[in-house]
Structure formats: structure tokens, C-alpha cells
Amino acid sequence: MAKNNLIGGSIWDEYSQKVQDRMNHPKFMGEFNEEDAKNRDAKLIVADFGAESCGDAVRLFWLVDEKTDTIIDARFKSFGCGTAIASSDTMAELCIGKKVDEAVKITNLDVEFAMRDEPNTSAVPPQKMHCSVMAYDVIKQAAATYKGISPEDFEDQIIVCECARVSLGTIKEVIKLNDLHTVEEITQYTKAGAFCKSCIKPGGHEKRDYYLVDILAETRAEMDREKLKNAMKSDVAFDEMTMVGQLKAVEAVLDAEIRPMLQGDGGDMEVIDLQKAEGGAIDIYIRYLGACGGCSSGTGATLYAIESILQEELSPNIRVMPV
Template sequence: MGMDSLIGGTIWDEYSQKVTDLMNNPQNMGEITQEQADEMGAKLIVADFGAESCGDAVRLYWAVHPKSDVIMLSKFKSFGCGTAIASSDTMAELCKGKTVDEAVKITNIDVEMAMRDNPETPAVPPQKMHCSVMAYDVIKKAAAQYKGVDMESFEKEIIVCECARVTLSTLKEVIRLNDLTSIEQITDYTKAGAFCKSCIKPGGHEAKDIYLVDLLEEYEQEKMAKSADAVASGANLPFLEMTVVQKLKAVDKVIDDNIRQMLIMDGGDMEILDIKENGENIDIYIRYLGACNGCASSSTGTLFAIENILREKLHPEIRVLPI
């Protein structure tokens, strides 16, 4: 923000030299035919990801050694912008010589890091980070095909922000621990939403199952529910401003927390009958139950204990009147 944000530059200025070079002259661009794979004694894998209608698509070709699972040759074809082509190229390069299991561990962040000119400077501007995600997804697709399993089986966690690879569980935890209330805060804490912005809210480049706004909403609801409970019990209100029901609940809670256990141990109990404001005083009418009924202490020690705790916790002018 500030000066740098006032006059936009072209996104191309933010591409690393490596991205530029790979766009101009991709190294692993091409295809592997069935014949070529047969000659190598390899299994041909052709995996597609994306769609032209979404603005980017990639086809990945692998020739995999059937015994060792090593990717002997890796090629790509891509419909997309310069970053999509450079990312696909880098991804295909990173696959070469790895086993399929090793290749599945390559993430979009590895792809982006490999395209940096120096370790500190991102290879692409934030909104282009999305392009490298496609490269990562197509590897999983190819591996799933090779192993005859579902693509989802490689992902143990639900990823909400694919660009920065932030999981659902991380986001939920960070939002709660830090009491986050805005997208900007989530981005500051986790980097989620800093790149292609698709994960922030519906209507972005790509449709998602879970958006950051949903998580904020969910947390907000949770907080509301908690404070609604608090309001229902009147916990946050001064005693005199409570409704009669809230007052009864509040008194009951104080008795529960401090007195009732004692009475029950002695084989008794008590109930609250009514609360009335009587001039300066707030009169709380109670009835003793069980062993308390008729106990000597019920009009002296026990009564004072009840009255004192209610005065302390709720209001100094409370009088307790047993009936």
C-alpha cells in the first residue's frame, strides 16, 4: 500500500528472468507418444488439468519405468499465460528422475521457488501464484492415474488457499486463537488470500467449496451464539436491568455454584419462588426443601450464607425471605 500501490505497473515487470526465459523458450514443452513410450519400455501417462474456459489448462506426459516407478521423461502442453507455461515447464522439469511417490510431494510452492532468480524475490506477482497450482494439481492427477487411485487420496488435509497451501484446520485455529475478524488479518497471519484471491469469496477466478469469508462468518456466528447465551443468562447485565426470568436464572446460578451442593450434602435443597423490588430492597422469596425445612440453621447461618453470597455476586440490597 501507499506510494507503490498508487501507480500500477504491468504484471510482466514482476516476472523473474527465469519465468521470462521459460515462456520464451520452454524446455520440456512437447508430447510423448505411445510409440516413444513403448520404445523406452515405459508406461505412458497422459493427465489433463484445467479447462480453456477457465483460462488455463495443462496436459502432462510421463514415461514411467514400470518396475522402479521412476519418471524417465516428462513433457507438457499448456493453454495459458506466460506464468502458466513457465510453471508447467518447471513442474515437468522437477518431475524428471523422481519416482511417482516423490513427484507427488512437489507442491506449487516448490515450482514457484524453482523459478526465482534469487531466494528472496518471488518469481511471479501474487495474482499469478494461481498458475503454479495447476502444475501441482496435474502431478497428482498423473500419479493417481499411474497408481489407479483417486486424486484426492494424495491430499490428507483440506486446502482452502491453494496458492499458499493453507489448510482448513490451520485457518480455523489461527482465526480462533487470534480472534481474527477480517480477511486482511487472515492474510497477514497465514498468507491465505494473498495471491490469486479465489479463496476469499465466491466470484473469483475459481469456484471453491470453502471461502475465507465463510470461516469468518462461522467464527462470528460462534461468538454471537456464545454472547447470546450470556445475554439469555443476563450474565453481562447489572442485576436490576435483568428481566424477571434473567434474575431468577442469575440467582439460581449463584445458588448452584455456591450453596446447593452444601444443602444437598445435608439431605436438603431450596427453590426460588419470586423476586420483588421492595423500595430500597430486592426481596428474594425462597422455600427450603427436604432436611433444610425446619432446620435451625435455615433461619440463621444458612440464611445469612445465602444472603451474603447473593449480595456479593448480584446486588448489595438483596434480602432473602424463606417462606
């Protein structure tokens, strides 16, 4: 099969030599039938999986020794692009000699790594990484068929990034542990979003149930609420706190209750100073940023909302002064 029939020429140089070889000369393309299984005293397993993202499909054939649950041979038939052919060929080879439970642990990342010429150089372009996901999914389908269970029984986590197999729980944990603020940081720590980029935000190659931009916003909001909750646990009343303590409490409320509202409209705010005034008043001086800087409501409805929230959460003696 000629390379021009497989992929566009502009990205050809981004493929490893191993991938190119398997595209043109796959080693394990073919099929088994019941007679083949009988001759080798094995059970025939046939599994199909299709990828909606690119219209590709793959059929996997296993010959399994039922006495040991070992996959003694494997073949595939691919109905798709060159990357899918190379990935399926590699996947079939990786399955041979493994027990079924071991094969289920093979991921698309393992397949991609096995196709690299150099350990630190990707085997396929990032935008084609999703094509290797079928290799992971069809293995689950084959194992489920052999065991008589559902493929979903192998998946105990919500996967956000199919390309890198990164779960929702992992992403949220990494954001919290490392105090991450950007999607780029999430990608740096987890590799989520590094390949086809469909999971970063709506409008990508594939539609997703979860997107990194939303997970980041929701997790940061959870962190801000937790920060506010911890700030409110203090046994010292706000009016009796030191100035440092008061500033921390104010910032916690701003992060949890006020800044998300302002940032949603393209604005923000910062605390310039905090002073104790006559009569027990506590004056908080703020500066509006971004779109809020030139907004007339900054001295009207927005100011009233900020002051009301701080008074309710911290102290009725608070006054907010824009500068």
C-alpha cells in the same frame, strides 16, 4: 514466442527472469509416445487438466520406471497463457528423478519458488498465481493414472486457498489459536488470500465453495459459543458471582447471542457499568454503537430482546439500561 503474445505489458516487470526465460524458451515442452516408452523400458503416462478460472489446460507426459516407480523423464504441452507455460515447464523438471509418491507432494508453491530469481521475491504477480495451480493438479492426475486410483484419493483435506494450498482446518485452527479478528490477519498467518484473492469473498477471479470472510465469521461464532458454554459451567450462580465474574459472563452472552445480531444491521453495543440495585436487581448499563445509536428500537424491541436473552441465560434479576 514473444512476450507480448503471452501477457499484458503492464505486469511484465513483476515476472522473474526465470519465468520470462521459460515463457519464451521452455525446456521441457514436447510429448512422448508408446515407442519412446518402449525404447526406454518405461511406462507412458499421459494426464490432462484444465483450469476453469482462465480457460487454460495442460497435458503432462511421464516415462515411469515401473520397477522403482521413478519418473525418468517428463514433458508437457500447454494450451494457455505464458504463466501456465512457465509453471508447467518448471513442474515437469521438478518431477524428473522423483518417485511417483514424491512427485505428488510437489505443490504450486514449490513450482513458484523454483521460478524465483531471489528467495524473497515472488516469481509471478499475485493475480497470476492461480495459473500455477494446474501444475499441482495435473501431477495428481498423472499419479492417479499410474496407480489406477482417483485423484481425490490424494486430497484428504478441504482446500480453501488453491494458490497457497491452505486447508479449511488450518484456517480455523489458526483463527482459534491466535484469536484472529480480520481476514488480513488470516492472510498474514497462513498466506491464504495473498495471491489471486478469489478465496477472500464472493465475486473474485474464481467461484469458491468456502470464503475467508465466512470462515472467519463462523469460527468467531463458534469461539463465542464455546466461551459462553465455559462461562455457564461455573458452580456459582450469576447473582452470587463477583462483579468481575458477572461482567465476564455478560460479555460472553453478548458475544455469542446478541452482538452478531446487532452487527448484522451495522450496529453494536458496549457495557458501561454493572450495579447491584435494591430488591436483588442487577442493572446493566449499555451504550449502543454504530447504526444502533440512532435507532428507535434501541429503547423498544431491541432493548427487550437484549434483556430477555440475558435474563434467560444468566439471571431473571437482570435489568438493561441504555445510556
